Amino acid sequence: MPAIVRIVDLVKNYYLGGQTVHVLQGLNLSFDEGDFVALMGPSGSGKSTLLNVLGCLDRLTSGQYFLGDVDVSEMSDDQLSEVRSTYLGFIFQSYNLLPQYTVVENVELPLLYQGIKLDEATKSRCVALAELVGLGDRLDHRPLQLSGGQQQRVAIARSLVNDPHLILGDEPTGNLDTKTSVEIMQMLRELNRSGKTIIMVTHENDIAEWARRVVRLRDGRVESDVRNDTRTIAEMGR
Ligand SMILES: Nc1ncnc2c1ncn2[C@@H]1O[C@H](COP(=O)(O)OP(=O)(O)O)[C@@H](O)[C@H]1O
Numbered sequence: 001m002p003a004i005v006r007i008v009d010l011v012k013n014y015y016l017g018g019q020t021v022h023v024l025q026g027l028n029l030s031f032d033e034g035d036f037v038a039l040m041g042p043s044g045s046g047k048s049t050l051l052n053v054l055g056c057l058d059r060l061t062s063g064q065y066f067l068g069d070v071d072v073s074e075m076s077d078d079q080l081s082e083v084r085s086t087y088l089g090f091i092f093q094s095y096n097l098l099p100q101y102t103v104v105e106n107v108e109l110p111l112l113y114q115g116i117k118l119d120e121a122t123k124s125r126c127v128a129l130a131e132l133v134g135l136g137d138r139l140d141h142r143p144l145q146l147s148g149g150q151q152q153r154v155a156i157a158r159s160l161v162n163d164p165h166l167i168l169g170d171e172p173t174g175n176l177d178t179k180t181s182v183e184i185m186q187m188l189r190e191l192n193r194s195g196k197t198i199i200m201v202t203h204e205n206d207i208a209e210w211a212r213r214v215v216r217l218r219d220g221r222v223e224s225d226v227r228n229d230t231r232t233i234a235e236m237g238r
């Protein structure tokens with residue numbers, strides 16, 4: 001499998017009140033196409049910062065970031081936004097849905113941001129995505145009429161609307177109860193089995209067990225990097 005993401009000597013600093021905050025201190029990692037990675041580590045270890053750099057939401061301070069063969073660190077802001085909208089899907093802890101829009105409209109949103117005209121075929125595809133995540137009977141509901149788990153399903157459907165190569169999640173089950181978290185993880189596992197590469201931040205071991213690989217950060221460095229393929233048969237059948 002080719003590497004979909006490769007970072008070389010990745011350094012990320014923030015500059016705050018005359019001080020330099022050294023957040024990521026020279027990371028070297030490569031993620032294969034089709035992998036399902038959990039990024040773990042204590043609070044403040046740099047997980048979200050790394051995910052934001054990987055998601056082209058933030059720029060690195062030094063080092064290189066290759067997405068496929070392309071060095072993202074060389075790109076202009078316009079190119080980065082193009083990469084985000086065509087290549088990446090995002091799922092956040094707090095869902096980030098627009099409250100005034102319906103389920104289907106929220107799924108359509110990334111297309112509108114790209115200036116894509118919503119013809120009938122595109123609209124049906126968004127409905128199909130809402131159905132895929134089990135919200136076929138909630139198409140016209142608004143986020144506040146949905147449970148947290150249902151809102152996260154909308155966010156998952158939205159993340160798929162551009163058929164992204166890579167899905168990035170920052171604590172996607174962080175606001176959900178255990179049962180709902182399991183449902184969301186089952187959905188992510190299905191997406192991974194269907195070929196999507198997933199990189200997900202979590203601080204919960206139960207959630208990380210669903211991934212194929214666990215990378216732990218500590219103080220902005222990689223502390224450990226292990227394959228998770230030793231799940232028990234009971235867990236595999238979940
Ligand atoms: N925009 C910012 N400006 C300054 N410091 C920041 C900024 N964002 C994050 N940090 C600092 O970077 C460190 C890592 O943050 P973060 O990546 O959010 O950690 P995690 O997601 O692992 O909890 C923390 O010490 C945090 O205070």
Ligand SMILES: [Mg+2]
Pocket residue numbers: 047048049
């Ligand atoms: Mg975080």
